[in-house]
Structures are given as C-alpha cells and as structure tokens.
Amino acid sequence: MRFAYTSLVAALAWSACVVAAPSASVAERQTSATVRxxxxxxxxxxxxxxxxxxxxxxLQDAGIKNTDFVGTLAAQGCGFTYDGENEGHGGYLATNIASQNLLPSWLSSTKPDVVMMHLGTNDVWSNIPAANITAAFSTLLSQMRTQKSTMKVLVAQIIPMNPSGCSACGQRVVDLNAAIKTWASSKNTTTSPITVVDCWTGFETASMTGDGVHPNEAGNQKLATSWYALLAGVIKSF
Incomplete structure (x- = not known):
C-alpha cells in the first residue's frame, strides 16, 4: 500500500506540472498580439x-514585428517593401476631415488599435486658427473613441513650415504645436491615453525638406526617429 500511495502522489505532482505549462504559452501569445x-x-x-x-x-529591426499598419490607402514606393497602408490624404485639412465626417468610415474599414496623427499643416497654410484646429482634433478623437473606447493616440507637434509665399506659416506652426500640447493634456485619459510626439524639435526645413514643407530623405529619417521610441512603447503596452 505504501508503494501505491507513493506512486499516486508522484503521479499527481507530475499532472500538476503538465497543467501549469500552458499558462506560459498563453502569456507569450498575449504579448505578441498584433497591434493595428x-x-x-x-x-x-x-x-x-x-x-x-x-x-x-x-520596428522590424528591433524585433517589434507584431504590427499591422492599416488604412484605406495603399503603400507608395519608398525603395523597399514595407507595410504601408495609411490614411495620409494629400491636401486634406484637419478641419475638413472633421466637418465632412470622413474619419468614421476609415476607422470602420480598418479598425485600428492605435492612431498616430500628423495633421494641421494645410490648416496652418490656410490661416485657420490653432483653436479651430484643436477643436477639429476633439471631433476626430471622439470618433476614434467611439470606434474603440481604449484607442491609444499619438499626436504630433507637426514639423516646421517655411513655404514660399507664407512667411507667417512658421509662427503659426509654433502656435499650433503649443495648442496641441495643451489640448492633449486636457483630453488624455487612462483608458484612452494620448501621447504627444515632438516632430518639430531638430527638424530643419532648409536641409530636411525640398520645398519648405514636405520631408526629403533626411527629413523622412528624422521623422522616423521622432516617432520610433514612443510608438514602440505603445506597442509594447498591449
């Protein structure tokens, strides 16, 4: 009887080990969930x-591969294959995207977990006040949170502007970026956090754009660096 009892105890202990093993696998799967x-x-x-x-x-080079960049627009050529679907609509104003109710259909089609937003350049160029632009941001944010209550948002303090024919644009960008920081702080929540990404500091229009507005190769590299650490941190939070 002692042999049988000892064998039973050993068997039960072995079973407990077998049952416990899958939990590590589950945890691993959770940490590598795809982030849209x-x-x-x-x-x-x-x-x-x-x-x-x-x-x-x-992100790929850092081993952060659990991403799916989404959007209704396809990737454009950048010299190598990448996941480039996006909602970068040339010529669009933040105020128009909001007033024309364009974002809800894009959100519904793509179902992102994270939105990274660099908006306001065309509004600034059109001499729309910073307060109007951030009011549009509030509309867009509400639509994001309606689509997903836990939406994580990264909003850029946009790159500088110095286009021909708009000598006032530089200061307007400074004013907008100050307003964006205040806006983000007022709208931030624990459930749906807003992270401000400083794309302005260190970006030089003379060497990093071809026209005072649109990034050239150096500007694209600088923007990628500006976004990387904060986006990586948000991805790792899932």
Whole structure:
C-alpha cells in the first residue's frame, strides 16, 4: 500500500506540472498580439510619406514585428517593401476631415488599435486658427473613441513650415504645436491615453525638406526617429 500511495502522489505532482505549462504559452501569445496602427494625416504622411517605411523598418529591426499598419490607402514606393497602408490624404485639412465626417468610415474599414496623427499643416497654410484646429482634433478623437473606447493616440507637434509665399506659416506652426500640447493634456485619459510626439524639435526645413514643407530623405529619417521610441512603447503596452 505504501508503494501505491507513493506512486499516486508522484503521479499527481507530475499532472500538476503538465497543467501549469500552458499558462506560459498563453502569456507569450498575449504579448505578441498584433497591434493595428493607423497613420492619419495629409501629404506629409501619405505622398509618399516614406518616414513610415523607415519607421516600420526600425520596428522590424528591433524585433517589434507584431504590427499591422492599416488604412484605406495603399503603400507608395519608398525603395523597399514595407507595410504601408495609411490614411495620409494629400491636401486634406484637419478641419475638413472633421466637418465632412470622413474619419468614421476609415476607422470602420480598418479598425485600428492605435492612431498616430500628423495633421494641421494645410490648416496652418490656410490661416485657420490653432483653436479651430484643436477643436477639429476633439471631433476626430471622439470618433476614434467611439470606434474603440481604449484607442491609444499619438499626436504630433507637426514639423516646421517655411513655404514660399507664407512667411507667417512658421509662427503659426509654433502656435499650433503649443495648442496641441495643451489640448492633449486636457483630453488624455487612462483608458484612452494620448501621447504627444515632438516632430518639430531638430527638424530643419532648409536641409530636411525640398520645398519648405514636405520631408526629403533626411527629413523622412528624422521623422522616423521622432516617432520610433514612443510608438514602440505603445506597442509594447498591449
């Protein structure tokens, strides 16, 4: 009887080990869940917006591969294959995207977990006040949170502007970026956090754009670096 009892105890102990093993596998699967990311913006984001290609490559090189960049627009050529679907609509204003109710259908089609937004350049160029632009951001944010209550949002303090024919644009960008920081703080929640990404500091229009507005190769590399660490942190939070 002692032999039988000892064997039974050993068998039960072995069974407990077998049952416990799958939990590690479950945890591993949870940490590698695919994160759907929408890049929302204008031509700086989508025409062709090769900073997104370099950003994707930085994530891949760092082993952060559980991403799916989503959007109703296809990737454009950036010299190598990358996951480049996006919502970078050339010429669009944040105020128009909001007033024309364009975002809900894009969200419904793509179902992002994260939205990274570089918007406001065309609004600034059109001399729309910063307060109007951030009011449009509030509309867009509400639509994002309606689509997904736990939406994580990264909003850019946009790159500088110095286009021909708009000497006031530089200061308007400074004013908008200050308003964006205040806006993000007022709208941030634990459930749906907003992260401000400083794309302005260190970006030089003379060497990083070809026209005072749109990034060239150096500008695209700089933008990818600006986004990388904060986006990587958000992805790892899932």
């Amino acid at each position: 990311i929408m890049a929302l913006g204008d031509s700086i984001t989508g025409s062709p917006g090769c900073w997104r290609a370099y950003l994707w490559k930085k």
